[in-house]
Amino acid sequence: MVPPLIGRLALAVLAVTALAVGPAATPASAHSGDGLTQPVLDEVSPLPPGVTVQVAYSVNYELLVGNPTPQPITFLADSGEPFLRIGPAGVEGNFASPTFYASNAPEGLSQFPPQAKPGSEVTPVWRKLSAQPEWGWYDHRLHPTVSYVPPAIIRAGKPAVLGTWRIPFRTGDGAGQPGEVKGRFEFRPPTGSYTMVQQSTVNPAEGVKIQVLPSATVPAVFVENLGPDPVVILGRDGEPFARIGPKITEVNLHSPTWASIEQALGHDPPAEADPAAPPQWQEIADTPRWSWPELRAAAPKADPPAAVVKAGKAVTVRNWSIPYLIADRRASVAGVTRWVPIADLRRQAAGGPGGSGGGGRPLGLYVALAAAVAALGAGGWLVTSKVRSRSRTAVKGEPWTS
Numbered sequence: 001m002v003p004p005l006i007g008r009l010a011l012a013v014l015a016v017t018a019l020a021v022g023p024a025a026t027p028a029s030a031h032s033g034d035g036l037t038q039p040v041l042d043e044v045s046p047l048p049p050g051v052t053v054q055v056a057y058s059v060n061y062e063l064l065v066g067n068p069t070p071q072p073i074t075f076l077a078d079s080g081e082p083f084l085r086i087g088p089a090g091v092e093g094n095f096a097s098p099t100f101y102a103s104n105a106p107e108g109l110s111q112f113p114p115q116a117k118p119g120s121e122v123t124p125v126w127r128k129l130s131a132q133p134e135w136g137w138y139d140h141r142l143h144p145t146v147s148y149v150p151p152a153i154i155r156a157g158k159p160a161v162l163g164t165w166r167i168p169f170r171t172g173d174g175a176g177q178p179g180e181v182k183g184r185f186e187f188r189p190p191t192g193s194y195t196m197v198q199q200s201t202v203n204p205a206e207g208v209k210i211q212v213l214p215s216a217t218v219p220a221v222f223v224e225n226l227g228p229d230p231v232v233i234l235g236r237d238g239e240p241f242a243r244i245g246p247k248i249t250e251v252n253l254h255s256p257t258w259a260s261i262e263q264a265l266g267h268d269p270p271a272e273a274d275p276a277a278p279p280q281w282q283e284i285a286d287t288p289r290w291s292w293p294e295l296r297a298a299a300p301k302a303d304p305p306a307a308v309v310k311a312g313k314a315v316t317v318r319n320w321s322i323p324y325l326i327a328d329r330r331a332s333v334a335g336v337t338r339w340v341p342i343a344d345l346r347r348q349a350a351g352g353p354g355g356s357g358g359g360g361r362p363l364g365l366y367v368a369l370a371a372a373v374a375a376l377g378a379g380g381w382l383v384t385s386k387v388r389s390r391s392r393t394a395v396k397g398e399p400w401t402s
Contacts, residue, residue, distance in 0.1 A: 037144050037162050038188060039143075041181065042183045045182070046171075048071065050069045051069060057217060058260075058293070058295065061142040062137060065086055065134065070087075071172050072089070072171075072173065073170075074169060074170050074176065076170070077097055077098070079119055080118070083100040084137065086134070090128055090130050090132060091273075092128050097116060098118055103137035103139060104137065104262075104263050104268050104269070106263075107266070129272065130259070130272060131274035131277070136263075137263070139167055141166070142165060144185050149187045157189045159186055161184050161185070162186065163185040169181065191309045191341070191342055192309065192345065193216045193339075193342070194300070194317070194338065194339055195338055196212055196215070196320075196335055196336070196337050196338075197335050198333065205227055205329075208227050210222070212294070212335060218293045219293070219297050220292065221291060226288060227245065227326070228246055229326050231324055234323045236295070236296060238275065239254070239276075239279070242255075242258070244290050247286075249283070249287065251284050253280040254275070255273065255275065256273040258273075294322060296320055296322055304317060304339050312341045312343055312344075315338065316338050318336065319334070320337065321333065
């Protein structure tokens with residue numbers, strides 16, 4: 001299942017438009033700043049020791065599961081068939097299940113390959129997706145079919161439960177032990193937003209530009225390489241992820257980081273994700289310019305503690321870095337993520353002191369956006385999350401900045 005090129009470009013244009021509107025000026029609550037409901041994880045029953053389960057936001061809400069135990073966990077579709085298996089063999093997807101195909105598309109699918117049939121009586125077709133026993137997918141049971149929030153709830157300015165969700169699974173081989181992941185849909189009033197500030201140089205070598213395009217959720221990183229040596233971006237596991245320049249852009253099909261981006265594009269994983277495997281390079285653009293959504297520089301998993309929100313001051317909440325190689329020289333794109341309270345955002349929107357409502361948006365951001373648009377026209381593409389806050393809720397709770 002590979003959407004046509006026009007799908008990529010449409011998503012890219014939407015991403016650039018969202019950034020141009022003003023990514024850091026969108027209020028976020030504990031991550032429903034656009035007024036939609038947020039899925040909150042309440043319970044995994046039973047929770048096998050050593051297994052981690054989270055709800056996260058990238059381009060849409062995902063379920064993230066890590067299972068380093070010797071017993072596999074198999075997740076089930078509402079139609080009864082297994083569609084994903086995570087365990088000692090890594091991660092396997094059932095290519096006979098419509099739910100598997102939909103789980104790789106942020107907004108879901110309405111058409112499926114002919115071999116995809118729902119139902120527990122359909123024989124599974126298992127294919128390996130990752131050598132590592134961890135996976136994230138767009139489980140559409142986390143996405144409410146109705147996202148309308150009654151005006152009275154919005155006026156009250158307090159969290160409110162609007163519904164529930166559940167995802168069944170079984171642990172072990174064969175029929176296994178049944179269980180389920182359960183949670184609720186919750187509205188939370190806006191309290192502030194995150195933004196990313198790049199601190200490393202934009203021009204680390206002659207002819208090379210590396211710029212972070214901020215967002216309230218997941219920023220994009222833009223690279224232009226007009227120099228003589230390729231720029232190799234390293235993925236989250238230290239593996240070669242992308243190679244940009246001097247003439248083309250390539251990606252490593254075995255990179256887990258690339259697999260995550262393919263999912264964000266609505267594609268099924270093209271190869272087994274294995275950071276230890278030799279790189280399998282594939283050209284994706286005939287230009288030395290490229291942009292991608294960078295989760296390592298994303299906003300933290302939740303709003304700051306209540307005391308920080310109440311103080312009403314902008315604070316730095318995390319440091320981040322993205323390593324890369326130019327020839328034999330190793331360096332990093334580095335920066336910080338800052339929390340901006342909603343009062344500051346409103347002043348900025350109104351053009352108050354320090355705001356951007358009066359045309360004070362940094363020139364560098366517009367230059368970067370123009371470069372990204374130029375990359376699209378040259379055959380490259382840019383993908384980033386919707387202007388909406390990213391959220392993770394762990395079963396056992398997580399540190400604020402993690």
